[in-house]
Amino acid sequence: MKNPLVAAGLALSLVLAGGASYYASSQPDGLEKVAGDVGFLDSAKASVVEDSPLAGYGVTGIENERISGGLAGVIGVASTAAISFGLFYALRRFKKDKS
Amino acid sequence: MHIPDGFIDIPTSATFAALSAVGVAASLKGAARSLDEKTAPLAGLTATFIFAVQMLNFPVAAGTSGHLLGGALAAILVGPYVATLSLTVVLLMQALLFADGGLSAAGLNIFNMSLLGVWFGYGAFLLAKKILPKNKVSITAAAAFAGLISVPAAALGFTLQYALGATATFSLTTVLTAMVGTHILIGIGEAIITGLSVSAVMASRPDLVYGYRGTKKSLEIREG
Numbered sequence: 001m002k003n004p005l006v007a008a009g010l011a012l013s014l015v016l017a018g019g020a021s022y023y024a025s026s027q028p029d030g031l032e033k034v035a036g037d038v039g040f041l042d043s044a045k046a047s048v049v050e051d052s053p054l055a056g057y058g059v060t061g062i063e064n065e066r067i068s069g070g071l072a073g074v075i076g077v078a079s080t081a082a083i084s085f086g087l088f089y090a091l092r093r094f095k096k097d098k099s
Numbered sequence: 100m101h102i103p104d105g106f107i108d109i110p111t112s113a114t115f116a117a118l119s120a121v122g123v124a125a126s127l128k129g130a131a132r133s134l135d136e137k138t139a140p141l142a143g144l145t146a147t148f149i150f151a152v153q154m155l156n157f158p159v160a161a162g163t164s165g166h167l168l169g170g171a172l173a174a175i176l177v178g179p180y181v182a183t184l185s186l187t188v189v190l191l192m193q194a195l196l197f198a199d200g201g202l203s204a205a206g207l208n209i210f211n212m213s214l215l216g217v218w219f220g221y222g223a224f225l226l227a228k229k230i231l232p233k234n235k236v237s238i239t240a241a242a243a244f245a246g247l248i249s250v251p252a253a254a255l256g257f258t259l260q261y262a263l264g265a266t267a268t269f270s271l272t273t274v275l276t277a278m279v280g281t282h283i284l285i286g287i288g289e290a291i292i293t294g295l296s297v298s299a300v301m302a303s304r305p306d307l308v309y310g311y312r313g314t315k316k317s318l319e320i321r322e323g
Contacts, residue, residue, distance in 0.1 A: 005304045009144040013151035021154040025164035029156060030281040031100050031257065033163040038274055040267035045105035047198040055198035057154065073154055076192060080150040084188045085143035088181070091127070092134040 010081065017073030021057070022066050100168060100253060100282075101193065102208050102260075104201030111264025116206025122214045123187055129180030133309075141307050142177045146185035148296070149173060150192060157288050165285030168212050168253060171220025171245035172293045175238075175310035176300060179221045186213035211256035220249030224310055238311050239298040246293030250286035254278040 028036060035041040053060040054072050062068035134142060149169035156164035169189070173182030190208050193199040200208045227241035258275045265274075297308070305311055 003140055003304075005300065005307070006140045006144045009148055013144075013148045017151035017154050021151075024154060024166075025156040025158045027156070027158060027162055027164040029100060030159070030163060030165050030254070030285050031102065031278070034274065034277040034281055035106070038269045038277055040106065040265065040269055043105045043266045044103040045201070047104060047194070047201050049195060049198045049202065052196060052198055054196045057197050057199070072197070073151065076154070076196065077147055077151050079196060080189060080192050081143060081147040083192065084146035084185060085140070087184065087188065088130070088134055088139040088142040091131045092136065092139040094131050 013077050014074060017077045018070045021073045022069055100212065100257070101190075101200030102204040102257065104203045105266060107204065107207055107260050108264040108266055109203060111260060112203050112207055115210045115260060119206045119209040119214065122183060123209065126180040126183040130184055133178050133180060137307060138177060138181075138309075142181045142185060145173050145176050145182070146188050149185060150189045152292065153189065153193070159281070159284040159288060163281060165282075165288055167289055167292045168216050168250055170212055170216025170253070171224065171242065171249040171289070172296055174217045174221035175224055175242050175245060175293075175297055176308060178309040179217050182217045182221070183213045186217060207257075207260050211253040215256040216249040216253040219252035220245040223248035228310070235301055235305065238301055238308070239294050242297035242310070243290040243294035246289040247286040250289045251279050251282045254282035
């Protein structure tokens with residue numbers, strides 16, 4: 001790859017989402033904690049994509065948590081990279097065409 | 100910080116979706132002006148890296164965790180317009196694929212994290228950069244400060260949305276104090292990750308760092 005920073009950054013993203021995420025804290029996040037403490041957590045509704053095979057950062061059907069979460073992370077990194085690189089290259093080209 | 104469906108009523112969610120759409124449209128225009136051959140890959144990397152790091156919840160206090168939001172980080176690395184787009188891509192991927200953040204709440208979340216987090220973070224960065232001496236260390240310090248500010252800024256956005264359209268009826272002051280208090284703690288984690296990430300890019304490719312470009316020019320003039 002032309003830019004070693006981008007290659008290294010993508011590799012790091014895969015390692016973090018695919019491996020390190022297993023060790024992330026599973027405590028409620030700030031908003032969830034506040035909602036629970038104040039009392040409005042019950043007003044949350046399940047997302048319409050709650051039954052998605054990746055819902056909750058796991059892959060449905062894979063029992064092993066480390067593999068399920070790691071695979072979900074890798075899929076997320078790959079999908080985010082595909083969409084964002086596509087978008088930003090397209091915008092760059094758009095600019096070129098105009099000038 | 101990802102708001103699920105149900106917390107905020109539909110009219111308020113729709114209003115913020117419209118506001119976010121305006122912000123994202125303006126960012127598409129701004130980004131098209133600033134993206135070139137060199138910065139487009141860094142922009143893609145920034146979005147991807149933020150997605151990955153958002154999975155890494157760190158403990159902040161008893162029974163609470165937080166994770167990077169990344170708005171300040173993205174604004175400093177690739178500029179605020181591209182940052183808004185990066186965060187929006189991340190939030191949409193999370194809501195659509197992972198059921199993290201509600202779909203009807205997508206406009207609320209984009210407003211808080213892609214707009215408030217990015218622009219308050221970027222504003223804090225510019226302010227700190229102005230005050231601090233003009234060198235590379237200051238860029239890292241200003242980045243950390245920007246990260247610290249961006250998280251409670253996004254939390255204030257939620258508090259505003261709660262004030263306008265909460266489906267529950269708890270006291271606004273209680274929500275405000277709890278949200279800001281908790282998110283200042285999470286902001287400390289955000290400051291550390293933002294500072295480390297910016298300093299890593301500064302060490303390898305300072306020429307690519309959006310928030311450093313002006314500084315570099317004035318340094319070069321003095322050297323010459």
